Amino acid sequence: MVHRLEPLVIRHTHRLPRPTGAIGEGAVAAQQFDAALMSVGFKLSAELLAHLSGLSEGAVVETAVRTLGTVREMVGDHVRHNVYFIDFPANVPDTFEFWMGCIADALADDETRASTLEQLSAGVVNLLTLPSYGNYRHTYAEMLAHHDELIAAAGDRMTVLHLGGTLDEEITSLYLALAGSTTPLGEDGLGDLRDLAGHCADGPQPEDIPVRENRAVVNQARLMTGSSLLLDTVTDVLRLACALVGGDVTLREPTRLRALPRSVRRALLAGLDAVVAVSPAKLADVHAHRERWKRLGERLHPHEYPQWPHAADVFAVARGEKTARSLDSRVAELLARGDTTAAVELLKAAPGKLFRSLDQLLLDSFTQDERDVVVAAAGHVVRDVSGRVVLSVRQHLHNREQETGGQRVFVNRLGRAWVTDDVRRPVFARERGRLISVLDAELRRRLPAADHLLIDPEVLDVALPLSGNATASGLGVLPRGSVSRVDGELLRFFVHWKQTANSTDYDLSAALLNADYSTASWLSYTNLRAVEGEHSGDITNAPDGASEFINLRLDAVRADCIVPQVNIFSGEGFEEVEESFFGFMLREGEQQGRPFEARTVRLKSELRGPGRVALPLVFLRGGDGRWRAKWLHLYLKGAPSSNTVEGNRVTVAALLRGIVECEQLSVRYLTELMSGSATTLTLWDGKTVPAGPVTYIGLERPAGLHPQSRIVTPENLRDLIPA
Missing domain, CATH: 1.25.40 (Serine Threonine Protein Phosphatase 5, Tetratricopeptide repeat)
Incomplete structure (x- = not known):
C-alpha cells in the first residue's frame, strides 16, 4: 500500500527511496535500468547505481518497472505521440494545397460527395465535414517507421535520480515539507498533501502549518x-x-x-x-x-x-x-472620514492586512505626517508579517516605480489573466524607498546564515515561488515570471490531450511577434508551413489521445517573440478532459528522431486551468540575439468555441506587454541578501564542488556535494521563502 506514494517522492524530490530486497548480483540489471532511464532523459546517480548493484536481479527489475513508469509519465512519454503528417517536420504541405486535397478526397467518396458539392456551391466548406481531415491516417507504428533514430547530443536533458532514505523516511520528509510550506501549494500539491497526510497522521508533524x-x-x-x-x-x-x-x-x-x-x-x-x-x-x-x-x-x-x-x-x-463588527468595516469608516492615522493604528492589530493596504494608505495620506505614520507602522509590525507577504509587498513596490500610463496585469489563483491600463498615482518616491529599506532589512534578518553559498548562475533569474498557484505541475516547470536560457537550433513544442466523453479539438498555435508586440506571422492549422517552421497537422477528435507539434528553426525566426498557445476549438475544457499537457523540446539540427523524443524534452507542464486559451510561456530574443523563455502559466477566457491564434492576438499582445515589462523578485534578489560579509559566495562552474558543506541553489543537484550540505532546487525552491 505504501508503494503507491513512491511516485510522489520521485516527482517532488528526484530521489528514489532506498530500494530493498535480497542481496545479490544486480549489477547487470542495474546497468540495464540505467540505460532504459537514459533513453527517456533520466539517469541513476553513482550512489544509487552502486546500491542497486548490490541487490538481487529480481529486486532491481521490480524497482525499475515501478520507476520507469513514473519518470515516463513525468516527461510525457507514457502516451503515444502520433502526428497527422507522417513525415513531420518533413514534407508538410502548403495549407491551401492540403485543404484542396481534402476536398478532392471528399468528392471521391460516395458518402460525402453530395454534401461537399452543396457546400462548394455555397462558397464555404467546413473542413470538419471532410473525411480525410482531422483524424490520424496511419498508425503510431507506421509513423515511427518513417523516422530515423535520434542521434545523441551533448545538450540532451539528463535528470539525475539520487538515492534517498527508506520509503517511510522519504514519505515523512515530503509530508513535513509540504504541510509546513511557507507558501500556498497548487491544486496538485494540495492533492499530494492530502494523500500524504492520511498516511502520516500518526507520525511526526511540522512545528507550524502557516x-x-x-x-x-x-x-x-x-x-x-x-x-x-x-x-x-x-x-x-x-x-x-x-x-x-x-x-x-x-x-x-x-x-x-x-x-x-x-x-x-x-x-x-x-x-x-x-x-x-x-x-x-x-x-x-x-x-x-x-x-x-x-x-x-x-x-x-x-x-x-x-x-x-x-x-x-x-x-x-x-x-x-x-x-x-469586522476590522475592514471599521477601517473603511475611518478612511471615509479622512482619518488615515486612526485607520493605521487600528490596522496594526492585523499586520498582514496592514501590509496589504500599504499602497492605498500612502495614496490616501494627505500630509507628510500621515505618510510618516504609515511607514513607521510598517516598521513596527514587520516582524509579525509572514515572509511571503513581505516579499509580495517588496515586489509590488519594486514595480510601482514607473509613472502611470503602463499596463496592469491581474492574475487570479487559477491563472486566469486580464489586463487594463494602470491609472494609479505613483507611490511617493521617498516613502517607497524607506519601505523598501525596511523590508530588505527584515528579510536579511530572517534568512538563514550561510558560511558558503554555491550558486548555479542559471537559477538566478528564477522567480521566487510566492504561491504554488503560480507554477503548474510537471517536469522542468518554473514559477511564473522566471527566465531561463534556450540553447538549441530547433525548438519544438507540443500539446497532448485525451477527451473524457465528448469530441474535443485542441489547436496548438504559435504567434510570432515583433519587438512592439505586433504580429509578424503565426503557425497553426490555418498556416501549416512558414519560413520559420512547420505545424504537424490538425487533430479534431481525441478518444484515445491526440498530439500536435510545432517545429521552429530559431535562426530562421524573424520575430522577437514566440508565443505558444493552446486554443480550445471545441469540446471539453482543460479541467474536464482526462489528460492534457504542454511541453517543449530542444534539438540540434542534425539530431533527427521521432516527433517526440523524451530526452530532448525541457518542459512538460500540465494544462489544468480555466478559460479556453492557455499561454504556458513565451520565448523572447534578447539584445544579445540569444533566446530566453519566460514562464507565464496563464489562461485567457477566450470564446466558448472556435478560438484561434488570429482571433486573440490583440488580447495576447496587450497581456504580454504587461507581463514581460513586470519584474518578479528572483533568486538573485535573495542570494544578494544572504551574501553577508561572513559568507563565501561561489558561482558553480558545472564541474567542481567544494569539499565542505555548502548551501547549494541551482536547477539540478550536482554530484559529490558534502552530505551536510543544504540543497535547494526547483523542486523545493519554496524552502527559500522565510517564515
Whole structure:
C-alpha cells in the first residue's frame, strides 16, 4: 500500500527511496535500468547505481518497472505521440494545397460527395465535414517507421535520480515539507498533501502549518484518526468542513455542503467553540463568508449542543442576530472620514492586512505626517508579517516605480489573466524607498546564515515561488515570471490531450511577434508551413489521445517573440478532459528522431486551468540575439468555441506587454541578501564542488556535494521563502 506514494517522492524530490530486497548480483540489471532511464532523459546517480548493484536481479527489475513508469509519465512519454503528417517536420504541405486535397478526397467518396458539392456551391466548406481531415491516417507504428533514430547530443536533458532514505523516511520528509510550506501549494500539491497526510497522521508533524489551506488538509486527516485539531480562527473550521466533503479549501469556489456524521459535527462545533471562547473578536471573521456559515449551520445543528454556546454565536452572527463588527468595516469608516492615522493604528492589530493596504494608505495620506505614520507602522509590525507577504509587498513596490500610463496585469489563483491600463498615482518616491529599506532589512534578518553559498548562475533569474498557484505541475516547470536560457537550433513544442466523453479539438498555435508586440506571422492549422517552421497537422477528435507539434528553426525566426498557445476549438475544457499537457523540446539540427523524443524534452507542464486559451510561456530574443523563455502559466477566457491564434492576438499582445515589462523578485534578489560579509559566495562552474558543506541553489543537484550540505532546487525552491 505504501508503494503507491513512491511516485510522489520521485516527482517532488528526484530521489528514489532506498530500494530493498535480497542481496545479490544486480549489477547487470542495474546497468540495464540505467540505460532504459537514459533513453527517456533520466539517469541513476553513482550512489544509487552502486546500491542497486548490490541487490538481487529480481529486486532491481521490480524497482525499475515501478520507476520507469513514473519518470515516463513525468516527461510525457507514457502516451503515444502520433502526428497527422507522417513525415513531420518533413514534407508538410502548403495549407491551401492540403485543404484542396481534402476536398478532392471528399468528392471521391460516395458518402460525402453530395454534401461537399452543396457546400462548394455555397462558397464555404467546413473542413470538419471532410473525411480525410482531422483524424490520424496511419498508425503510431507506421509513423515511427518513417523516422530515423535520434542521434545523441551533448545538450540532451539528463535528470539525475539520487538515492534517498527508506520509503517511510522519504514519505515523512515530503509530508513535513509540504504541510509546513511557507507558501500556498497548487491544486496538485494540495492533492499530494492530502494523500500524504492520511498516511502520516500518526507520525511526526511540522512545528507550524502557516498556510491555512494546508492546515485544512492536515486537519481532515487528523480528524479521521481522532487526533486533536489545529485551529486558531473560525475560518479554519469552515475550511475543514469544505475539505471533508471534497470541496475547495481555499474558499474561492462554491462548495456544496452535505450532512456530516454526528461525531464529525461534534468535533467541528467543539473546535469552533474553543476558538471563540479564547478570542470573541474572531467572530468578526464570519462576515467574509456569511452565506457559507449559514449553510454549514444547517448541517451542524448547533442548537442540539448547548454545551458549546460560543459555537452557536458564530451562526448567530452569520444570520445577523448578533453583532460583530469586522476590522475592514471599521477601517473603511475611518478612511471615509479622512482619518488615515486612526485607520493605521487600528490596522496594526492585523499586520498582514496592514501590509496589504500599504499602497492605498500612502495614496490616501494627505500630509507628510500621515505618510510618516504609515511607514513607521510598517516598521513596527514587520516582524509579525509572514515572509511571503513581505516579499509580495517588496515586489509590488519594486514595480510601482514607473509613472502611470503602463499596463496592469491581474492574475487570479487559477491563472486566469486580464489586463487594463494602470491609472494609479505613483507611490511617493521617498516613502517607497524607506519601505523598501525596511523590508530588505527584515528579510536579511530572517534568512538563514550561510558560511558558503554555491550558486548555479542559471537559477538566478528564477522567480521566487510566492504561491504554488503560480507554477503548474510537471517536469522542468518554473514559477511564473522566471527566465531561463534556450540553447538549441530547433525548438519544438507540443500539446497532448485525451477527451473524457465528448469530441474535443485542441489547436496548438504559435504567434510570432515583433519587438512592439505586433504580429509578424503565426503557425497553426490555418498556416501549416512558414519560413520559420512547420505545424504537424490538425487533430479534431481525441478518444484515445491526440498530439500536435510545432517545429521552429530559431535562426530562421524573424520575430522577437514566440508565443505558444493552446486554443480550445471545441469540446471539453482543460479541467474536464482526462489528460492534457504542454511541453517543449530542444534539438540540434542534425539530431533527427521521432516527433517526440523524451530526452530532448525541457518542459512538460500540465494544462489544468480555466478559460479556453492557455499561454504556458513565451520565448523572447534578447539584445544579445540569444533566446530566453519566460514562464507565464496563464489562461485567457477566450470564446466558448472556435478560438484561434488570429482571433486573440490583440488580447495576447496587450497581456504580454504587461507581463514581460513586470519584474518578479528572483533568486538573485535573495542570494544578494544572504551574501553577508561572513559568507563565501561561489558561482558553480558545472564541474567542481567544494569539499565542505555548502548551501547549494541551482536547477539540478550536482554530484559529490558534502552530505551536510543544504540543497535547494526547483523542486523545493519554496524552502527559500522565510517564515
